[in-house]
Amino acid sequence: MPLAVAAGARGIKVHHVNIGQPDIPAPIEMLEAIRGYSSSLLPYAPSRGMPETIAAWTDYYSIHGYGFSPEQIIVTTGGSEALWFAFMAVADHGDEIVVFEPTYANYFGFASSAGIRPVGVPLDPAGGFHLPDLATVEEHIGPATRAICIANPNNPTGTVYSAAELGMLLELAERHNLFIITDETYRELVFDGARFESIFHMAREAGREDHIIIADSISKRFSATGARIGCLATTNEEVMDAVGRFAQARLSAPTLDQLAAVPVLSNPIPYTDWLRGEYEKRRNVVFQCISEDARIRCRMPSGSFYIMVTLPIDDCDRFAAWLLTDFESEGETLMVAPGSGFYLAPDAGLDQARLAFVLNEDDLARAVTLLSEALDRYPMGPVAGHA
């Protein structure tokens, strides 16, 4: 970020495809709820969430076929807190949680703050970052393993897991008595007319729902990343008791944001249907533009708003910095998220980068053009890439 700020100070326009910060307005009902706040008091919300916000989450889930009761939901300060609570509820210091690499980088932070060891199962870019077979995943499960954590649809890869993949995880969870923490922040962002399949639905049909913990967030589906509202949902009473105690210790999630979330959670479809169409157009633009440069390898993402690309470079951290310090074309450059940040091992993902297609179509096309130009001009280091 300091490099981007410095580039901006030199008068360079930086296209931010590095973070999931959309340029899309939040639903008008949210903004109206904020502007219409009429009380003169700004009181604590209950630790587990305001009754109306919990009710709005149950409405939301019921529309999506989940059927949670109010006591199965705790409102959190963003999806981040839901994930952190889930990690702490299922694992103690020294325990392990299996993740798939590349993975949402903040999982590492939540795990390390709770003294939990994340264990990464490597995914293959050429296979569209789909899950390996059961035996390969099982190699990463040991006596200290407490949970498998997935993001579905995935950040950073844009992959949406198939019913077969989710069934394989359920099978492993049953065999080794593990929790599955499923981060479904991008639930609605599934493209090409596909229907989103949640591992919770499959587990419920199999009578195994008590092993599932959903970590959720309004941030992306309502383009409201600054409103820090998420939730943790589970039918597991023991997990709920533990999470209730964590919630108590931090007092409450923000009152205003909870109120603002109520109208859109209760009636999400008009906004999220429109949003899916918008991101699908953006995905098509970014994928089309990338396809025109044979040096940039990727698979078309099926969901979320990220695409993970493999570049003919030796070290994307260095490349990403160089984009901000030494590259510009007609006064513009771009900022990407280096792939290494999504891996545990320091030498993994060095030729990868995540792009977020959160900008409008023109800016996205421009960002990819800039990326191509940058690859033309980037001075490779002593370690050659695979171009």
Next chain:
Amino acid sequence: MPLAVAAGARGIKVHHVNIGQPDIPAPIEMLEAIRGYSSSLLPYAPSRGMPETIAAWTDYYSIHGYGFSPEQIIVTTGGSEALWFAFMAVADHGDEIVVFEPTYANYFGFASSAGIRPVGVPLDPAGGFHLPDLATVEEHIGPATRAICIANPNNPTGTVYSAAELGMLLELAERHNLFIITDETYRELVFDGARFESIFHMAREAGREDHIIIADSISKRFSATGARIGCLATTNEEVMDAVGRFAQARLSAPTLDQLAAVPVLSNPIPYTDWLRGEYEKRRNVVFQCISEDARIRCRMPSGSFYIMVTLPIDDCDRFAAWLLTDFESEGETLMVAPGSGFYLAPDAGLDQARLAFVLNEDDLARAVTLLSEALDRYPMGPVAGHA
């Protein structure tokens, strides 16, 4: 809480002196900032805080004589998060942090979530919950001790520590190379014309400021508990680096609340001077009323908005529940915070309760009258109290 809800459902008016939830309006500038939110976007704030909110905190501290630079402040989701970040920054799993008992109960929660062991130094109610001498505190410091954590002015006791007490803690911190985490949420609520003395000021004069971490919050001083904005302030760069990483993992504190905090943090005195007067009146009422019942023992609090009372009962948890399930007078009762919740040992503080003087003067007087009536009628258990 479920008992209080049930009492309410039976038509009983419950006077809530159990929690620090004031009935006082938030500053109008905060409410206007919320209602005037004009953007259609609700974006993430930077992890360390919005530049304008950090600047408002530096303004605020500069008015109070602290003189922090922007990079010495990280905006947090409430004071709770600041405390939790501070605990994690200074101590690893298995390390110890010294607290004084009775203590703010959530310190236990933050410590346990990070695998840190809180070690309690007992305080004497008859001594106004002031700190014991250096040798007594030192007995609780061992090789695993990393920090001493204080709330000043204190929650739950209302005690304000003297320069001599703070000097003693600084001496210990120097001798044993410890951090001091100072929770100054109630900074402005110091009564009887006294001037608040911060351990940070004393440490700065002694050139020892790098050992101090301030955990702060706008919740109480601006009657805005539902706006989850606090901060962590320290001149220690190493601590700041660690806290910056924790902040990054949870993405950001709520954007709206950060914006709402700006005008009052930049110009706090008009509101906080008025608020101090208001709480001083309430403190006087509650102390006067309590003094009329010789069975209720307490010292007059010098700060915050709590008073810790010793009651002629054997088990305040049982008494507090009984108040809600079996007692009422003219359709009213009160809810108190049982003393045991502020102690680590399960059998400590059983004859104590914390009252928050957050209600208006009439309701506070009524709450104390109800407490006296309840003591008349409370059926003592087999273990006799000390009445």
